[in-house]
Amino acid sequence: MSIKVVFLHGFPLDSSMWREQEEFFKQRCDVFSLDLPGFGDSTKVAPDSIEGFAEDVKSFLDENKIKKVVLCGFSMGGYIALAFYEKYPQFVKALVLVDTRAKDDSDEGKKLRNVAIEEAEKNGTVFFVENMPSRLLSEEGMKNPIILERVRKIIAKQRKESIKNALIAMRDRKDRSFLLNGIEVPTLFICGERDVLTPPQEMKEMSLNVKNSRFEIIKNAAHLSNIENPAQFNALLNIFLESLGG
Numbered sequence: 001m002s003i004k005v006v007f008l009h010g011f012p013l014d015s016s017m018w019r020e021q022e023e024f025f026k027q028r029c030d031v032f033s034l035d036l037p038g039f040g041d042s043t044k045v046a047p048d049s050i051e052g053f054a055e056d057v058k059s060f061l062d063e064n065k066i067k068k069v070v071l072c073g074f075s076m077g078g079y080i081a082l083a084f085y086e087k088y089p090q091f092v093k094a095l096v097l098v099d100t101r102a103k104d105d106s107d108e109g110k111k112l113r114n115v116a117i118e119e120a121e122k123n124g125t126v127f128f129v130e131n132m133p134s135r136l137l138s139e140e141g142m143k144n145p146i147i148l149e150r151v152r153k154i155i156a157k158q159r160k161e162s163i164k165n166a167l168i169a170m171r172d173r174k175d176r177s178f179l180l181n182g183i184e185v186p187t188l189f190i191c192g193e194r195d196v197l198t199p200p201q202e203m204k205e206m207s208l209n210v211k212n213s214r215f216e217i218i219k220n221a222a223h224l225s226n227i228e229n230p231a232q233f234n235a236l237l238n239i240f241l242e243s244l245g246g
Contacts, residue, residue, distance in 0.1 A: 120164045
């Protein structure tokens with residue numbers, strides 16, 4: 001039986017951020033790259049809670065009669081993956097947590113979310129197209145016109161209401177650090193070496209709390225590690241998936 005991998009994108013992005021992974025892994029396993037509700041081509045309304053996003057993942061699995069998956073979540077997708085695992089561990093064969101964290105937002109982080117919500121209300125996606133790439137990419141990534149334009153185009157596609165609801169969901173999410181030492185499935189932590197949003201040291205500390213886990217650093221990459229260095233990202237993920245067997 002082929003391994004089934006579900007990719008969960010980050011904010012304010014969509015499933016197209018996983019393009020290189022879809023292409024690489026489609027001959028190796030069953031790949032499902034989801035547009036979370038309200039993002040990309042999804043016609044659904046974005047929920048305003050991480051649990052709401054996790055329930056949509058469960059609905060997808062039910063609709064497709066999928067019983068066991070490797071859940072790979074990037075950033076906000078990682079929050080969703082942990083929320084899903086908390087409620088539905090029996091559906092998870094393994095976890096891949098990419099440039100993300102288990103903790104909730106700090107007080108300062110919540111204030112920044114509120115500023116972003118106000119910007120979304122006033123200016124729609126414009127603020128995020130202009131300001132998010134420099135937070136997601138390394139200096140080299142920002143100087144790469146192909147990567148920079150790709151990220152800007154993905155952000156520009158997203159809808160104002162979806163951005164607002166996702167920001168509320170992230171701002172109000174609960175601390176799931178308590179889950180880490182109870183995770184019973186193989187877990188891979190991946191982080192860009194230049195990630196300032198979810199730094200490598202923080203992700204390494206997360207991994208130390210999860211038995212049967214691995215921690216890997218993607219070189220020459222910041223937060224969007226799978227886009228800035230897809231070759232290393234795919235190689236590491238492939239090794240992990242092969243270790244799981246069928």
